[in-house]
Amino acid sequence: MKEYTVSPSPHMRGSVTTPRIMLHVIIATVPAMIASAVFFGWRALTLIGFCAVTAMVWERLCCLIMKRPDSTDDLSALVTGVLLAFNLPVSLPLWIAAIGTFVSIVIVKMLFGGLGQNFANPAIVGRIVLTLSFTGYMTSWTVPKGLDAVTTATPLVSGTASYTDLFLGRCGGCLGETSALALLIGGAYLVITGVITLHAPVSFIVTVYMFSAIVGEDPIYQMLSGGLMLGAIFMATDYVTTPITSKGRVVFGIGCGVITCVIRFWCNAPEGVSYSILLMNIVTPYIDMFTRKRAFGGIRRKDKEALQ
Amino acid sequence: MRLNGIRLAHRKNTEDCETVLLDRPKKVVLSMWQHIGAPAVPRVKVGDEVKVGTLVGDADTHMTVPVHSSVSGKVTAIGELLLPNGKTCATVEIEPDGKMELDPGLSPPVMTDKKSLAAGVRASGCCGMGGAGFPTHVKLDYFEEKAHIDTLIVNAAECEPYITSDYRELIENTDRVIGGMKLIRECLKIERVCIGIEENKPKAIKLFRERLRNEKGFEVMKLRSSYPQGAEKVIAYSATGRVVEEGHLTAEYGMIVLNASTVGFISDYADTGIPFVSRRVTIDGDAVGKPCNLRAPIGTPISELLEAADTDLESVRRLIAGGPMMGISIYDTSLPLLKTNNAILAFKEEEKIYEPSNCIRCGRCIAACPLGLMPRELERAYDRADRDELNRLKINLCMNCGSCSYVCPARRSLAEKNQLAKGLALSRK
Numbered sequence: 001m002k003e004y005t006v007s008p009s010p011h012m013r014g015s016v017t018t019p020r021i022m023l024h025v026i027i028a029t030v031p032a033m034i035a036s037a038v039f040f041g042w043r044a045l046t047l048i049g050f051c052a053v054t055a056m057v058w059e060r061l062c063c064l065i066m067k068r069p070d071s072t073d074d075l076s077a078l079v080t081g082v083l084l085a086f087n088l089p090v091s092l093p094l095w096i097a098a099i100g101t102f103v104s105i106v107i108v109k110m111l112f113g114g115l116g117q118n119f120a121n122p123a124i125v126g127r128i129v130l131t132l133s134f135t136g137y138m139t140s141w142t143v144p145k146g147l148d149a150v151t152t153a154t155p156l157v158s159g160t161a162s163y164t165d166l167f168l169g170r171c172g173g174c175l176g177e178t179s180a181l182a183l184l185i186g187g188a189y190l191v192i193t194g195v196i197t198l199h200a201p202v203s204f205i206v207t208v209y210m211f212s213a214i215v216g217e218d219p220i221y222q223m224l225s226g227g228l229m230l231g232a233i234f235m236a237t238d239y240v241t242t243p244i245t246s247k248g249r250v251v252f253g254i255g256c257g258v259i260t261c262v263i264r265f266w267c268n269a270p271e272g273v274s275y276s277i278l279l280m281n282i283v284t285p286y287i288d289m290f291t292r293k294r295a296f297g298g299i300r301r302k303d304k305e306a307l308q
Numbered sequence: 309m310r311l312n313g314i315r316l317a318h319r320k321n322t323e324d325c326e327t328v329l330l331d332r333p334k335k336v337v338l339s340m341w342q343h344i345g346a347p348a349v350p351r352v353k354v355g356d357e358v359k360v361g362t363l364v365g366d367a368d369t370h371m372t373v374p375v376h377s378s379v380s381g382k383v384t385a386i387g388e389l390l391l392p393n394g395k396t397c398a399t400v401e402i403e404p405d406g407k408m409e410l411d412p413g414l415s416p417p418v419m420t421d422k423k424s425l426a427a428g429v430r431a432s433g434c435c436g437m438g439g440a441g442f443p444t445h446v447k448l449d450y451f452e453e454k455a456h457i458d459t460l461i462v463n464a465a466e467c468e469p470y471i472t473s474d475y476r477e478l479i480e481n482t483d484r485v486i487g488g489m490k491l492i493r494e495c496l497k498i499e500r501v502c503i504g505i506e507e508n509k510p511k512a513i514k515l516f517r518e519r520l521r522n523e524k525g526f527e528v529m530k531l532r533s534s535y536p537q538g539a540e541k542v543i544a545y546s547a548t549g550r551v552v553e554e555g556h557l558t559a560e561y562g563m564i565v566l567n568a569s570t571v572g573f574i575s576d577y578a579d580t581g582i583p584f585v586s587r588r589v590t591i592d593g594d595a596v597g598k599p600c601n602l603r604a605p606i607g608t609p610i611s612e613l614l615e616a617a618d619t620d621l622e623s624v625r626r627l628i629a630g631g632p633m634m635g636i637s638i639y640d641t642s643l644p645l646l647k648t649n650n651a652i653l654a655f656k657e658e659e660k661i662y663e664p665s666n667c668i669r670c671g672r673c674i675a676a677c678p679l680g681l682m683p684r685e686l687e688r689a690y691d692r693a694d695r696d697e698l699n700r701l702k703i704n705l706c707m708n709c710g711s712c713s714y715v716c717p718a719r720r721s722l723a724e725k726n727q728l729a730k731g732l733a734l735s736r737k
Contacts, residue, residue, distance in 0.1 A: 003640055004626055004658075007637050007659045009636070011637065013660075013716075014714050016717045018717045116666035117666065240668055292685075295680045296680040296705070299553055
């Protein structure tokens with residue numbers, strides 16, 4: 001008689017794991033990295049690399065101090081680091097970038113319990129904290145013009161860039177947000193690999209387009225400039241901080257779109273994507289609560305009472 | 309609306325393996341509890357001579373299924389067996405004499421209407437052959453005042469990987485299956501009979517389309533290849549668009565769902581009168597030298613089945629009765645073949661123990677659940693022992709298909725938690 005170890009079903013598991021999902025996201029950011037290197041020079045890659053490494057270091061240190069098992073192998077810190085770098089201007093001093101990754105990883109993520117427990121998108125909060133604390137550094141935009149980069153306003157403020165420049169990314173702005181083309185390639189990759197669904201990005205972008213058209217702004221210009229593409233494709237699809245059902249994701253995207261436009265058109269800030277995503281992150285639990293799926297064949301409590 | 313489902317590798321390695329008869333087992337152990345319902349009680353004593361088809365166990369309730377001897381020989385012991393679910397049941401152990409003589413008392417039953425059909429099917433010892441083992445006569449014996457059955461659904465989806473026993477039934481015993489469909493249709497006066505086959509079995513779909521072309525009231529339904537397409541509520545919805553609500557049976561919505569092999573068996577029984585004494589079982593897995601389909605007497609030890617398929621028993625580390633998604637892990641090769649075992653899978657490696665990581669709220673479990681449940685929320689409610697929330701989230705609907713665990717990138721054991729949560733939700737505070 002030989003006894004085997006028994007286990008509950010299912011006896012097989014799928015191949016998708018958390019590190020693999022994170023790796024897909026990193027691969028999806030590669031086109032935008034290349035675009036940033038092309039338009040802003042090698043310094044862009046240095047900054048991205050620096051943010052990625054410091055994010056990993058902060059997470060490792062946190063795990064050591066908090067006496068938790070090391071969680072850097074899930075690669076989520078790497079994703080946060082890269083996405084935060086995408087939200088920084090190319091000329092930012094490295095020590096400020098390190099503060100940014102500290103805020104993202106330690107304060108927003110690890111202190112709330114690590115991966116899956118944070119209520120707000122770490123990269124978004126990192127960007128907002130840096131923008132408020134180091135406004136000068138964070139708003140000195142460099143416009144790529146061949147080899148001589150010149151400091152100017154972002155196209156959202158100046159309103160003078162051509163559609164082609166905006167689409168390709170030949171304009172002032174943060175590292176990773178300028179090239180809509182590169183971001184769309186990354187987004188397509190994420191959709192094809194099944195990492196993200198289209199609900200949030202499409203509803204976000206379409207809402208911005210419609211809203212702009214209704215209030216008389218140039219919808220295509222609004223769609224292509226600022227951090228909209230980056231926010232819609234990489235931030236509004238973050239699993240942890242956005243609704244869990246497809247219906248909820250659509251609500252989330254629409255909310256982001258409306259808040260972005262309100263901030264862009266009527267507030268004192270030039271860009272509203274990061275604030276809109278942060279605000280919608282905060283209402284995500286409520287969206288989840290109101291967009292619960294109805295079970296197949298499930299009777300609601302009210303129906304049940306009516307039957308009895 | 310289309311129900312959620314997941315894509316699995318089909319691994320139908322044995323789809324072209326013609327069934328091999330394995331009819332001379334060295335020993336037979338008949339479990340008295342192979343079905344859902346009350347266990348049967350042994351009706352023979354040690355030393356009794358039995359023949360193929362002799363009744364050896366039965367119980368006096370409706371919700372049970374009798375057990376018949378699958379070989380001719382002598383009863384050597386009335387034993388006890390630890391079932392994989394942790395319960396124990398009585399067994400009748402028989403030493404075969406190798407003659408496989410039929411019991412002379414067997415004769416084809418008369419089955420002409422609902423009552424005689426249900427009685428006949430009960431006497432045959434038939435229970436669902438797809439895996440769950442629901443007594444078939446209970447499905448056929450619905451309350452006429454409560455339900456008017458207009459659709460018979462023959463379930464040939466076979467959505468789990470590896471298993472091909474129903475597929476082989478469709479290919480090898482086409483007449484038998486069609487005969488069974490006609491018999492049940494006539495007895496119950498059902499207007500519409502449809503057989504649901506997944507699109508990964510084009511040969512079977514073509515065969516049945518050709519055979520049923522000129523038959524009125526019969527239809528072949530090509531189902532999308534997605535797991536769990538063969539779950540009762542899912543296939544019922546695919547066939548009729550009717551939603552079976554919680555706490556109700558499919559019969560109350562005018563449908564009877566029967567497994568294809570079960571239908572084939574009923575037809576065979578109507579012709580010969582030989583009760584449920586053998587079945588086809590797929591033997592597969594990486595420890596199996598020659599994956600195949602065997603027809604073996606019920607109660608044959610699994611070790612004999614594996615040896616017949618050229619398996620080195622020493623190399624086996626993991627055994628599963630049924631498919632890899634919903635099958636039951638078996639602790640020993642000496643366990644007998646049951647009426648519900650459509651496959652025996654043997655693997656060289658022990659099951660991987662996954663260390664679950666944090667939930668990243670990706671929503672894959674929610675997008676996978678065929679019944680629209682939210683496994684992630686169920687897990688959280690279970691962890692904080694919140695019975696009300698579990699009931700609000702309809703934990704009772706979970707059929708343990710395992711899709712949520714399968715897709716979870718954090719390797720959380722969601723399906724396992726759901727099973728535990730069902731118990732918690734039912735318990736009183």
